[in-house]
Every structure is written in C-alpha cells, then in structure tokens.
Amino acid sequence: MGDNRNVNLPPGFRFYPTDEELVVHFLQRKAALLPCHPDVIPDLDLYPYDPWELDGKALGEGNQWYYYSRRTQNRNTSKGYWKPMGIDEPVVNSNSSKKVGMKKYFVFYIEESVPAGVKTNWIMQEYRLSDSDSSSSSRSSKRRGGHSKIDYSKWVVCRVYERNCSEEEDDGTELSCLDEVFLSLDDLDEISLPD
Numbered sequence: 001m002g003d004n005r006n007v008n009l010p011p012g013f014r015f016y017p018t019d020e021e022l023v024v025h026f027l028q029r030k031a032a033l034l035p036c037h038p039d040v041i042p043d044l045d046l047y048p049y050d051p052w053e054l055d056g057k058a059l060g061e062g063n064q065w066y067y068y069s070r071r072t073q074n075r076n077t078s079k080g081y082w083k084p085m086g087i088d089e090p091v092v093n094s095n096s097s098k099k100v101g102m103k104k105y106f107v108f109y110i111e112e113s114v115p116a117g118v119k120t121n122w123i124m125q126e127y128r129l130s131d132s133d134s135s136s137s138s139r140s141s142k143r144r145g146g147h148s149k150i151d152y153s154k155w156v157v158c159r160v161y162e163r164n165c166s167e168e169e170d171d172g173t174e175l176s177c178l179d180e181v182f183l184s185l186d187d188l189d190e191i192s193l194p195d
Helices: 020-029 131-143 177-190
Strands: 058-061 064-070 079-090 099-110 116-130 157-161
Touching: 020 064, 020 079, 020 099, 020 116, 020 157, 079 116
Parallel strands: none
Antiparallel strands: 058 064, 064 157, 079 099, 099 116, 116 157
16 A cells, blocks of 8 residues: 555444554564555654544544554654553463554644643553564565665564543543553643642
C-alpha cells in the first residue's frame, strides 16, 4: 500500500487485529520484506502528524488508526509529544506462549506554556519485534542479498485511538488491570504533596 490512501474494506469486513496478529501477520512480514496480504497498513512517518490528523493518512477502522512507522526516540509532533507509559509488555503467541514481540503505551501531550504539557485522551500502542526476532530478520535479509539502505528490523506497527473516559465502550480497546495501573502512574506527576 504505502501511498497513505484509506482502504475501503468490503461491506461486513472489519480490520480488528489482536496484538499477536499485528506482530506475527503484519510486522514480522514487513521486517522480513515479505508481502502482506491484504496490504492495508500504510507506511507513515508519525511524528509530523498530531493524532487527530491521522484520518485519511493511516488505516482507519472505527476510532482506531493503524500504520507502520520507523522506530525512533523522537516522538515530537508540531503541537505536542508522545510520552511513554509504564514498561514494555510482551506479546506472546497464543499457541506456544513464545514471546513474539513487545507492546508499549504512549499518551499524547499538547505542548503549552506548562513545562510538562497538557495530557490528552489520545493513546498509542507501539508494537515492535522482540530483539531476537529483529536481529534474525536483518540477518535473513542480508543473506538474501538485500543491501537496502533501510533497516527493516527497526519498523514498528502502531494503533492510535482516543480514549473516551465518559462512556464505557466495547470497541476492543479495553485496557487490562495492569494497563490501568501504568496509565494511572502517569497521574502522579500532577499530584502535589504537602510540605
């Protein structure tokens, strides 16, 4: 796909992948330079875009957007930045319980005059291959004679959505108890303790 146009799935079809499917069926194939069928997730350099600008650029399904991006430490956009939350979570194969990748949560903050920025309801889940998978993917592409300037082992696949705190929705973005704890830890920055 790669031209950042929205994909229209046939009526009745939804793009609703699990964490394991995003890593195994999409990201591993992307890193190994294998074709993905269907090729619906576009490549997108995330950081020039604020999350509300993803519509029409990333694959949108309901209130979620999916795209491949390069793994980077710079997570600044024109109006804010993505702040990491908690620790990386393993993504495991449901059949073998083998770790196939890692998932990390980020929350979007709008930069204003406040030093820490203003926290929003925008959440990003960034999926990457586990380190052993990344190194084997780059070795296999070198064995095939791939001398590409791009290191495909550094790709991530992202799911971005806006969390709706006022309503309970059953849209597949329900957070686990551990996720809720990690997200609540970020609120400790906003608590002022008495002297």
